[in-house]
């Protein structure tokens with residue numbers, strides 16, 4: 001049974017699942033312009049580093065396909081495309097996949113051969129190249145995630161020599177599954193592969209306050225696919241490790257990434273760093289699962305990563321569906337309630353940075369990277385083209 005599709009696309013038409021309504025309601029918004037995509041990403045109706053990049057690229061592609069560009073002449077057409085991509089880039093700052101997609105698409109349109117073509121022919125060739133490149137970003141993502149799953153499961157098998165009698169339990173944070181990508185997922189993709197290969201005993205997912213990607217999205221994906229799983233609050237991780245690590249063979253915490261920088265420091269959903277500290281304290285492996293599009297070798301350390309600050313209402317208010325007296329969920333009535341004094345000060349960073357010292361492995365579609373004798377991660381062998 002396949003998991004939920006965050007993104008539905010055919011040339012000229014993009015639909016995005018409104019993740020703010022999950023898990024109670026499945027509603028797709030049609031996204032046909034960069035403005036609609038920007039709002040969808042900013043409001044986190046779609047979220048997850050790869051999904052953000054895919055939606056931005058495809059929305060720009062759909063509007064171009066539908067004739068939004070009135071410019072003529074190669075220079076003005078490229079200038080228009082740049083302006084749409086630069087606008088989309090501003091929607092959320094921390095995840096690097098969006099920036100990488102923008103750079104790829106800008107490079108693509110500049111590589112189109114237009115010598116000897118009329119202005120109309122050149123414009124058509126540029127738009128065609130853009131659309132094909134944006135569709136390739138979507139197509140490549142699922143293959144990437146399956147590869148991350150395979151490399152991650154292989155690394156864990158090497159670490160623990162897993163047998164039927166020693167299947168492992170893992171924890172994951174936030175949502176890194178089909179709702180954060182085009183399918184299968186990154187960290188949750190490794191969990192899916194562990195389950196497929198008969199290596200998984202159990203999965204724990206954290207609630208992931210304040211947006212609740214874990215309780216609303218990951219729990220839904222795990223239940224949807226029948227993966228044995230338990231939900232805990234973010235604050236329960238320490239007690240879980242201390243009381244149940246041995247009994248449940250808790251072997252690893254597996255998280256996604258919004259940005260991995262040159263030394264391996266990793267920005268991910270807020271609450272990731274504390275899990276890394278706990279994992280180290282309890283002798284549990286800490287793994288980052290991320291496509292190479294999430295690796296930013298131009299940034300030296302995690303101190304240089306811009307951390308998105310989000311609105312106060314995400315902490316002081318929550319929304320959800322009504323639970324009827326008989327326990328059924330009434331999806332026709334969504335309520336929003338205040339859960340704090342609305343005058344209280346709020347600090348709401350969307351992400352934190354886990355120093356590379358706390359990370360045991362970074363799993364990508366090109367292989368798993370571990371620290372060298374210098375105690376640092378090195379990506380030169382993984383992505384030589386990025387170091388030229």
Ligand SMILES: CSC[C@H]1O[C@H](OP(=O)(O)O)[C@H](O)[C@@H]1O
Nearest residue numbers: 047048049176180256257268269
């Ligand atoms: C494969 S998704 C990567 C990353 O994105 C999530 O953040 P958000 O839900 O705010 O977009 C989370 O940090 C995931 O680990």
